[in-house]
Amino acid sequence: MQVEVRVTGQLIDYFSGTYVNLAKGANVAQALVALEIPAVSVGLVSVNGEAVPRAKRAQHALVDGDQMVVMAPLTGG
Amino acid sequence: MHRSLHIEPNLCTGCLQCELACSFEHEGEFNPARSRIRVFEFEHGKTSVPYTCTQCVEAWCLKACPTGAIYVDSDLGAKLVSAQACVGCKACTTACPFGTIEFNPFSGKVDKCDLCNGDPQCVTACPTDAITYLDAGATGVGRMQAFAEQNAKGVSS
Amino acid sequence: MSWQGKVLRVNLTRGDVTPEPLNMEWANDYIGERGLGTKYLWENMDPKVDAMSPDNVLIFATGPLTGTNASTSGRYAVLTKGPLTGAIACSNSGGKFGAELKYAGYDLLIVEGSSEKPVYLLIEGDEISLQSAEKVWGKTVWETDEWIKKQHHNPMLKIATIGVAGERGVRYAAIVNDLHRAAGRSGVGAVMGSKNLKAVAVRGTCGVQVKDPKRFMQVTNEMKNLLAEDVGGLTKYGTNAMMDTMQEFGGLPTRNFQEVQFSGYDKVDARAMLKTDETGHRNLLTNKACFGCTIACGRIAHIHKDHFTIQNRKEYWHASGGLEYETAFAFGPVIGVDDIDACTFAGYLMNEHGMDPISFGVTLAAAMELFEMGVITTDDTDGVPLNFGNAEALTVMSEKTGKQEGFGQVLGLGSRLMCQKYGHPELSMTVKGQEFAGYDSRALQGMGLGYATGNRGACHLKHDTFEVDMDDQSGEGKADPCKASQDWTAAVDSSGLCMFTMGAWGAPEFAAQLDAGCEGEWTAERLLESGERIWNLERMFNLAAGLTCADDTLPERLLNDPAPSGTAKGRVNELDKMLPEYYSLRGWSEQGEPTSETLTRLGLG
Numbered sequence: 145m146q147v148e149v150r151v152t153g154q155l156i157d158y159f160s161g162t163y164v165n166l167a168k169g170a171n172v173a174q175a176l177v178a179l180e181i182p183a184v185s186v187g188l189v190s191v192n193g194e195a196v197p198r199a200k201r202a203q204h205a206l207v208d209g210d211q212m213v214v215m216a217p218l219t220g221g
Numbered sequence: 222m223h224r225s226l227h228i229e230p231n232l233c234t235g236c237l238q239c240e241l242a243c244s245f246e247h248e249g250e251f252n253p254a255r256s257r258i259r260v261f262e263f264e265h266g267k268t269s270v271p272y273t274c275t276q277c278v279e280a281w282c283l284k285a286c287p288t289g290a291i292y293v294d295s296d297l298g299a300k301l302v303s304a305q306a307c308v309g310c311k312a313c314t315t316a317c318p319f320g321t322i323e324f325n326p327f328s329g330k331v332d333k334c335d336l337c338n339g340d341p342q343c344v345t346a347c348p349t350d351a352i353t354y355l356d357a358g359a360t361g362v363g364r365m366q367a368f369a370e371q372n373a374k375g376v377s378s
Numbered sequence: 379m380s381w382q383g384k385v386l387r388v389n390l391t392r393g394d395v396t397p398e399p400l401n402m403e404w405a406n407d408y409i410g411e412r413g414l415g416t417k418y419l420w421e422n423m424d425p426k427v428d429a430m431s432p433d434n435v436l437i438f439a440t441g442p443l444t445g446t447n448a449s450t451s452g453r454y455a456v457l458t459k460g461p462l463t464g465a466i467a468c469s470n471s472g473g474k475f476g477a478e479l480k481y482a483g484y485d486l487l488i489v490e491g492s493s494e495k496p497v498y499l500l501i502e503g504d505e506i507s508l509q510s511a512e513k514v515w516g517k518t519v520w521e522t523d524e525w526i527k528k529q530h531h532n533p534m535l536k537i538a539t540i541g542v543a544g545e546r547g548v549r550y551a552a553i554v555n556d557l558h559r560a561a562g563r564s565g566v567g568a569v570m571g572s573k574n575l576k577a578v579a580v581r582g583t584c585g586v587q588v589k590d591p592k593r594f595m596q597v598t599n600e601m602k603n604l605l606a607e608d609v610g611g612l613t614k615y616g617t618n619a620m621m622d623t624m625q626e627f628g629g630l631p632t633r634n635f636q637e638v639q640f641s642g643y644d645k646v647d648a649r650a651m652l653k654t655d656e657t658g659h660r661n662l663l664t665n666k667a668c669f670g671c672t673i674a675c676g677r678i679a680h681i682h683k684d685h686f687t688i689q690n691r692k693e694y695w696h697a698s699g700g701l702e703y704e705t706a707f708a709f710g711p712v713i714g715v716d717d718i719d720a721c722t723f724a725g726y727l728m729n730e731h732g733m734d735p736i737s738f739g740v741t742l743a744a745a746m747e748l749f750e751m752g753v754i755t756t757d758d759t760d761g762v763p764l765n766f767g768n769a770e771a772l773t774v775m776s777e778k779t780g781k782q783e784g785f786g787q788v789l790g791l792g793s794r795l796m797c798q799k800y801g802h803p804e805l806s807m808t809v810k811g812q813e814f815a816g817y818d819s820r821a822l823q824g825m826g827l828g829y830a831t832g833n834r835g836a837c838h839l840k841h842d843t844f845e846v847d848m849d850d851q852s853g854e855g856k857a858d859p860c861k862a863s864q865d866w867t868a869a870v871d872s873s874g875l876c877m878f879t880m881g882a883w884g885a886p887e888f889a890a891q892l893d894a895g896c897e898g899e900w901t902a903e904r905l906l907e908s909g910e911r912i913w914n915l916e917r918m919f920n921l922a923a924g925l926t927c928a929d930d931t932l933p934e935r936l937l938n939d940p941a942p943s944g945t946a947k948g949r950v951n952e953l954d955k956m957l958p959e960y961y962s963l964r965g966w967s968e969q970g971e972p973t974s975e976t977l978t979r980l981g982l983g
Contacts, residue, residue, distance in 0.1 A: 152623040154611025156649070185610075187623065188848040188945075195945040197849050215623045218817075218844040219610060219881060234674035236667035237474075241447040245595070250585030251446050254481060254534075265557055266666045267678050267697035346447070348602070348672040 145208035147175065153216030155181055168208075172201040175212060187217035223298045223357040226334070226341060228271050232351035235262055235269035242346035246337055255325065257334040258343050258352075271343070271352055274321040274334040276300055282333070285316035298357065299336040307331060379589040380442035380896040381405055385418075386484045386506070388499060390573050391432060391491030395499075395506045400485050405442070406898060407981060409905075410485065412468050413872035413912040415439030415457035418486060419466070420915060425923035429461040429565070430547060430572040432492035438479060438538070438578065439487075441874020442896045445480035445586040445670075448598045449605055450876035452477050452669025459923065460564030461572075462549045462737065462792050463811040463835040466919045469552075469566045470839070470871060471538075472668030473559030478536040481582025489575060498539075498577040502532065503584075511576035516542060518730045519554045526579045539577035540567040541732035546782040547571060548790035550737035550813075554729055558699030559668065559676075562734040564812060564834055565792075594894040601887055602672055608882035611648070612675040613665060617703035621647035621710075627848065628944010629821030631814065632711045633766045634743035635807045635933075638818045638941045642716025646706050650718050651679065661718055663697050673878055677701060681726070685719040687773050698726050704838075707816030708739025713746055714766035724776040731780025740813035741793040742775055744805045745785075753800050760784040807936075810835035810929050819936045819953075821946035822847040824856035827956045828864065830930045833916035839877065840867055851945055853952030857959040868916075869909035911980045914964075914972050918982065927970030930957060 148163050158181045166178055172189050176182075189196045190213045196204045206212065240256035248255050258273035280300045283291040290306035291313065293299070302322075307330040313322050314331060322333040336354075344354045355362075387396045401418075408414040415437045427433040437457040444451055454476025460467030479487060482501045489499075496511035513529075514522045519541045527533050536556060544551035544567030551567030552560045561567075570576075588594040611619035624630040625643040632640040644650060651662040659682050666676035679700025681688050688694040701709075701722055709721035728735045742764070748754045749764035756763055760778070762785070764771050778786030788796055793806040793813055807814050812835025819826025824843025829836045842863040843856055866885065870877050873888060885902035892900035920929075931937075936951045961968060965976030977983035 150626065152626050153619040153648070154615055157611075157614070187845070188627065190626065190945055193945065193947075195849075195851060213626045215626055215848070216611060216619065217881075218620055218623060218848060219612070219617065219878065231664075234665060234667035234671075234676075236671050236674060237669055238447060238449075238672065241670065244585065245447060245591070248585060249591060250587045252481060252583070252585030253477075254583040255585070264696050265678065265698040266676070267663055267680075269666075348606070349674075 145170075145206070147206050147208070148211045149179065149214065150212075151181070151214045155185065155214055155216045158185070159214070166206060169205050171206065172196050172204045172212070175206060176201070176214070179214065181214060185216070186214055188215045189213065190215070224354050225276060225298070225357040225360060226273065226336070226344070227353045227355045227360040227363070229351050229353075229363070230268055230270040232349045233260065233269040233271055234349060235260055235266055236348065238346040238348060239271055239343035239352055242342040246342040247332070255332065257321070257332055272319070272321065274300070275319065276334070276336070281316040281318065282313035282322045285312045287312060297336050297339055300333065301335050302331055302333060304328070304330050379587055380446065381410065382480060382483050382485050382586070384484050385486040385488060387488045387490070388508070389490050390493040390497065390508070390575060393493065393508055395508070407908065408912060409869065409872035409908055410441035411439045411444070411453065411455045411872045411874055412457070412470070412868060413908060415455055415468065415486065416466065416912060416915050416919065418488060419457050420919055422488065422490070423459070425459065425919050427459065429459040429464065429569060432573065434459050434569055434572070436489040436566070436569050436573065437486060440476045440480050440485055441872055443891060444874030445477040446588060446594070446598070446895060447670065448875055448891050448895070449602050449672040450668070450670055450879055451874055452671060453874050453876050454479065455871065456553055456561035456566045458566055458569045460566065460812075460834065461547070461568045462565040464923060465810050465835060465925055466833055466916050466923070467564035467566050468834055468871070468916070469561035469563050471553070471555055471559050471561040472671070472876060473536075473556035474669045475536045475538045475555035475580065476874070477669045478580045478582050480586050481584060482580050483582060483584050487578065489573060492572060493574040496574045496576050498526065498579060499575065500530065501578070501580040501582070502530070502535075503582065514576055515545065518542070519732050520557060520730050522577055523557055526577060530579070532581055535579045535581045537577055537579045539732070540570050541730065541780060542782060543731045543733045543780050543790065544568055544571035545576070546790070548733060548779065548782065549792040549795070550734040552728070552732045552734050554732045558729040560729065560732070563736065563837065567732050588895040589897055590894050594891075597890050597894045601883060601891060604887065605672060605879055605882045609673050610881060612673050612878060615648040616665065616675050616677045616700070618648040618651060618677070618701050618706045620703045621706055622649070624816065627821060628941065628946055629818040630711050631707065631807075631816060631818045633714045634712060634740070634747045634805065635814070635818060635935055636747070638821055638944050638946070640711035640714070642714070643711060645716035646701070646710035646718050646721055651677070651701060657682070661722060662700055668876070671876065675878060679722050681719045681722050685723070686770070687720060687723040694723065694726060699729055701725055704815055705735040708735045709772055712739050712743045712816070713772060715769050715772050716767070717769035720769035720773050724772050727773070727776040727780050733780060736815055737792060737813040738776065738779060738789070740807050741789050741796060742772065744793040744797055744807065745789060746771070747805050748797070748800055748802060753802060758785065804934050807933055808836055809932060810925065812836045818941065819932055819951040820941040820949050821851060821944055823851065823853040823952055823956070824860050826932055826936065826951040826953060827856055827860045827960060830932050830953055830957065831860070831960060833913070833920055840864060842867060842880065851949060853956045857956050857963055861960060861963045864913055865906055865909035867909070868912040869905040872908065872912060911982065914976065914980055914982055917972060921971060930970055
C-alpha cells in the first residue's frame with residue numbers, strides 16, 4: 145500500500161520523497177523504519193491530522209492513502 | 222613532510238575556538254588577546270577569516286631581529302622566538318607586513334605562531350575544518366578539487 | 379578559578395566606578411549569570427521601585443564558564459526590573475560581549491543610579507571611564523558600534539548598546555551586542571536608556587583560568603563530541619527549522635493567536651531561506667557562531683536588492699543577522715505576512731534600532747486586529763492600513779517604532795498598554811505584560827503552564843516541556859516536567875553556556891565541566907538544587923514587587939477559544955487543572971507563595 149509522507153525540519157535530510165510503499169497493515173513504527181528515520185529523531189507522527197503518541201506507534205496500523213506527517217522535535221529559540 | 226596551516230574562510234563560523242586553544246596552549250589560560258591566531262569578521266559576520274603567521278621562507282621578522290632571537294626549526298619549517306635572546310625591541314613587529322608577530326606587554330617578548338611542535342592546537346580545536354595542517358606543497362588541492370567537481374557536474378559557479 | 383572574583387560597580391549618578399570582590403558565598407549558591415545576577419539584584423535594590431527610575435539596578439552577568447573553551451561559552455545575562463512587566467527581567471545573550479567582560483576581569487557589571495548626561499562605559503583593560511555619549515545619543519546600534527571603535531582606535535572593543543528605541547523608553551527595547559545578538563526581552567534596553575547609558579564597550583586582556591586545566595580540556599573535548607552528535611537541525615537550518623513542525627503540529631500562532639496554522643508558512647520557514655529564486659538570490663548566506671560555540675545556529679542573510687523595502691536604500695544591501703524561529707513567527711504568521719524579504723528587513727531593523735522582535739510582532743498583531751475591527755483607523759496609524767498580511771505595514775511600523783515616530787510611539791508601549799488604551803485588553807497576547815513567543819498554549823499545554831508561571835512573563839525559554847507536549851496534547855502530567863525543567867534551565871542559564879546544548883548534555887555533563895573548571899565540588903544534584911533556589915528567589919522578587927498568583931494566568935483567548943485546527947483542534951489550555959498541581963509540587967501555598975518550609979530548605983528563609 146502507499147502512504148503519503150511529509151517530513152518537517154531537519155528530517156528532510158533523512159527523507160525527501162512524498163510517499164512510501166509499505167506492506168499492508170504496516171504500522172507507524174514500521175513506516176519510520178522503511179523511511180530510514182531513526183525513531184529517536186522524531187518529535188511526533190500524525191496520521192490524517194491526528195497525533196499518534198510515541199507509545200502507540202507500533203499499534204497504529206496504516207491504510208492505503210493515509211497522510212502521514214513525521215515531525216522533528218521542537219527545541220526552543 | 223613540511224606542513225603548513227591552511228585556512229578556508231568559507232568554513233569558518235567565527236566560533237573562536239582556535240583563539241581559545243592557542244592561548245591555552247601557550248599561556249595556560251583562556252585569553253584570546255594572547256592568541257597567535259586571530260579571527261576577523263566582515264560584513265556583519267558574512268565572512269570570518271582566521272589569520273596567523275604564514276612561516277615565510279625568507280622571514281622579514283628574522284631578518285629584522287638585531288639579536289638573532291628568531292630562528293628556524295627546520296623540521297617544521299617554523300620560525301620560532303627565543304625568549305632568552307629577545308629584548309622586546311619590536312623591530313620584527315614593524316618588519317612583518319602581516320602583523321602576525323606581536324609584542325606581549327606582560328612578558329616583554331614577542332609572540333608568534335610556532336605550529337605547536339607539529340601538533341597545532343587551533344587545528345584540533347576547529348569544529349569545521351576551516352583550519353587544517355596540510356602538506357605545504359599541496360594546500361591548493363582542496364580548492365582545485367572543488368572546482369573540478371563543479372566542472373564535472375557541468376555547472377560553473 | 380573560572381570566576382574572575384571581581385565585580386565592577388558603576389554609579390552613574392555620582393559618575394564613579396568601583397571594583398569590588400565577588401561574593402563567593404553567593405557564587406557557590408547561585409553559580410553565576412542568571413542565578414548570581416538575581417541574587418545581586420535582590421540584595422541591591424527594592425523590587426517595588428519604578429523600573430524606569432534611577433533606583434532600578436541593571437546588571438550584566440557572566441557565568442563561571444563564560445570565556446572558557448567549553449562549547450557555547452559566550453553567554454551572559456542582563457538582569458533588572460523589566461519596564462514591560464514590572465517583574466524581574468533576565469535577558470540572555472550570546473555573541474562576544476560576555477566573554478570580553480570576563481577577559482576584562484569581571485564576573486558582573488552592576489549599574490546603579492542614572493547619569494545627568496548621556497554616557498557610555500569604556501573598559502580597556504584596567505582603564506575604566508564614563509565617556510560622554512553626546513555624539514552617539516540618537517544614533518543607531520550599528521552607527522554607535524562603529525563610532526566607538528573608531529573613536530578609541532580599538533577594533534577589538536566588544537560593544538553592547540541601545541538604539542533610539544532604548545533611549546526613548548520603548549517598553550520592549552533591547553540591548554544589542556556585536557551588531558546582531560541581543561539581550562532582547564522585557565525592555566532591558568529601556569532601563570539602560572532611562573539611566574542615560576548608551577553603551578558598554580569592553581576590551582579585556584587577562585585570561586580565564588580553570589581549576590584543573592588538564593581535566594578541563596579532556597572533559598570539554600568529550601562534551602564537544604557529544605554535542606556534535608546531537609545538534610539536530612540547528613547548524614544547518616537554524617531555529618527556523620521548527621516552523622514547518624509547528625505548522626503541521628498546529629501550534630503556530632497566526633493573526634494574533636486567532637488561529638494555530640498559517641497557510642503562508644512555507645514562504646518564511648527554513649526551507650524558504652535556502653531556496654534560490656529565478657534571479658539567483660538566496661535569502662540565507664551562511665551560518666554563524668557565537669563566542670566559543672561549536673553549533674553555529676546563527677543565520678547570516680541578505681535581502682533582495684529589488685525588494686520594495688531596500689530598493690533605493692543601499693545602506694541595507696549588506697548582509698546581517700537572518701531569521702530565527704521567533705523573528706520569523708513574529709513577522710510572519712502572527713501578523714499573517716508571508717514575504718521573507720520583508721520579514722528579514724524587519725529583523726534588520728530590530729537589531730539596528732534595538733528592539734525585541736517577539737514583543738514588537740505580537741504588539742503589531744494586536745494593532746492589526748484592532749484595525750480590522752475598526753477600533754483604530756488609518757487616521758490613527760499615519761495612513762498605513764494595518765491589515766493582517768500587509769508586509770509594508772510590518773516594515774514601515776518597524777522603522778517608525780525604532781525611531782519612535784508617529785504610530786510607532788503607540789506600538790512602543792507594548793500590546794498590554796496599547797490594548798488598554800483602545801479599550802480592548804483581551805487582545806493583548808501577554809502574560810505579566812510580556813508577549814508570547816511562537817508556541818500556542820492550546821496545542822502545547824505544558825508550554826502554556828510555563829508561560830503562565832514564568833518569572834519574567836510569557837517566555838518560551840525558561841522551561842522545556844516540548845517532548846511531552848508534542849506526545850500528549852492534553853494538560854495531563856505537565857506540571858512535573860514543567861517544574862523540573864524550570865529548575866534545570868535556571869541552572870543552565872547560570873553556567874555561562876547556551877541552552878541549545880540541553881539536547882546533548884544533561885546535569886551530569888554540565889556538572890563535569892563546572893567541576894573541572896570551578897573551585898568546589900560540582901555535582902548534578904547541586905546544580906538542580908541551585909536551579910530550584912534560583913527559581914524561588916526570582917519568585918520572591920516578583921512577590922515583593924507586587925505580583926500575585928492572579929498574574930499566573932493566560933489570556934481569555936487561550937483559555938476559552940478552542941484551537942480551530944491541527945492536532946490539538948478543539949482544545950483550550952487547561953491551566954486551571956495544571957496550576958494547583960504545579961504550586962503543590964513547588965512547595966508553594968495555594969496563593970502561589972513559597973512556604974516557609976520550602977524557603978528554609980532552599981536556604982532562602
